[in-house]
Amino acid sequence: MMGKKLKWGMVGGGQGAFIGAVHRMAARLDDRYELLAGALSSRPEKSAASAAEAGIASERSYLHWQEMAECEGALRRAGQGGIDVVSIVTPNHLHAPVASAFLAQGIHVICDKPLAISLAQAEMLQAQAARSGLVCVLTHTYTGYPMVRHARELVRQGAIGELRLLQVEYAQDWWAGGPAITGEGAWREDPAMAGPAGTLGDVGVHAYQLAAYVSGVEPSHLAAELSTFGHGRVLDDHVQVMLRYANGARGTLWASQVATGCENALTLRIYGTHAQLRFEQENPNELWLTPQGGAAQRLTRGRVQGQDALHATRIPAGHPxxxxxxxxxLYRDAADRIQAGGRGSTPEGLLPDFRDGVMGHRFIQAVLDSSHADSAWVSLA
Known part of the structure; x- marks a missing residue:
């Protein structure tokens, strides 16, 4: 659904912030958003310079996100062009309070994960979002890949049979050595800003959400071990989890940012009674389907005919x-939903929302509880 561009604002993501630039590029790709307001940094000079660089007028460049929420909400109520939607790309501890402030002003929210820094905080925010009726998106990026969506559709069509085994891993090496993080990313090593989880909250929740998104089910119990290899590091940099499912299926999750030689190796393998599916994020334009007793089939983006994949495909096959x-x-689906009054053309469940955020925090809390109890089995109920 096309219409006027959405009036858009951003909190965080100023100069030097990797993810802020990614959000802006993503929003611009389909030309559905106009960036009009921002509180891009808590440092006045940097905030002003970042806003000017992003094309935000000086009178819509705010130093404090609280002021931005109040002013933009007032502009909306007065019919004077306040923003429709805000993107939140701050350190973790600000996600929930910033989202809550903008929801209170009737403004839709697109938020980085994790949703909050505790399960209780995430549940409170999700309840507020549900009451508001506003569109609330959590940027689990990998759910936007056409072949991830095709894998999800194949599972729901019964292509793999009943779930039997699941393996998901997310391996990086950027935290494998060297001194403590400095500069823009230093907050990642501060529990007051990052929350109680390091790698677990950074990439572990991506792996967990991807597994649940494609398989359609969450585990009932888990047993976990958190490790910290970095010298002097407070938060975890390596996660190992065993998973049990209600139907008797078993799974494993491994997330590490000290896996030497790995770049961004997110891999999902799902084994059913009829077939196996395998997706590798570093080769996102393909999906492998292997029937029991048959030959492996390489399915490619632009060639499969599933509606969920076609919905997320922009260019012809062979153009990566x-x-x-x-x-x-995710931005295009959010725009569709906002402009359609909360419905849109994206099927229910395809666009991750704050319910995914609560699910991720249930996982984080269960892993913390298990690891603290010497890897005892704990329930996710």
Whole structure:
């Protein structure tokens, strides 16, 4: 659904912030948003310079996100062009309070994960979002890939049979050595800003959400071990989890940011009674389907006919699409839903929302509880 561009604002994501630039590129790809307001940094000079660079007028560049929420809400109520939607790309501890402030002003929210820094905080925010009736999106980027959506559709069509085994891993090496993080990313090593989870909250929740998104089910119990290899590091940098499912299926989740030699190796393998599915994020334009007793089939973006994949496909087969396009798909789906009064053309469940955020925090809390109890089995109920 096309219409006027959405009036858009951003909190966080100023100069030097990787993810802020990604959000802006993604939003621009389908030309559905106009960036009009921002509180891009808590430092006045940097905030003003970042806003000017992003094309935001000086009178709509705010130093404090509280002021931005109040002013933009007032402009909306007065019919004077206040923003329709805000993107939140701050350190973790600000996600929930910023989202809550903008929801209170009737403004739709697109938020980075994790949703909050505790399960209780995430549940309170999700309840507020549900009461508001506003569109609330959580940017689990990898759900925007056409072949991830096709895998999800195949599972729901019964292509793999009943779930039997699941393996998901997310391996990086950027935290494998060297001194403590400095500069823009230093908050990642501060529990007051990052929350109680390091790698677990950064990429572990991505792996967990992807597994649940494609398989359609969450585990009932888990047993976990958190490790910290970095010298002097407070938060975890390596996660190992065993998973049990209600139907008797078993799974494993491994997330690490000290896996030497790994770049962004997010891999999902789902084994059913009839077939196996395998997706590798570093080769996102393909999906492998292997029937029991049959030959492996390489399915490629632009060639499969599933409606969920076609909905997220922009260009012909053989022209690679990647991370920015996947991110842009979330923005396009959000725009469709906002402009359609909360409905839109995206099927229910395809666009991750604050319910995914609560699910992620249930996982984080269960992993913390299990690891603290010497890897005892704990319930996710």
């Amino acid at each position: 699409e990647g991370y920015i396009e996947a991110f842009a798909q």
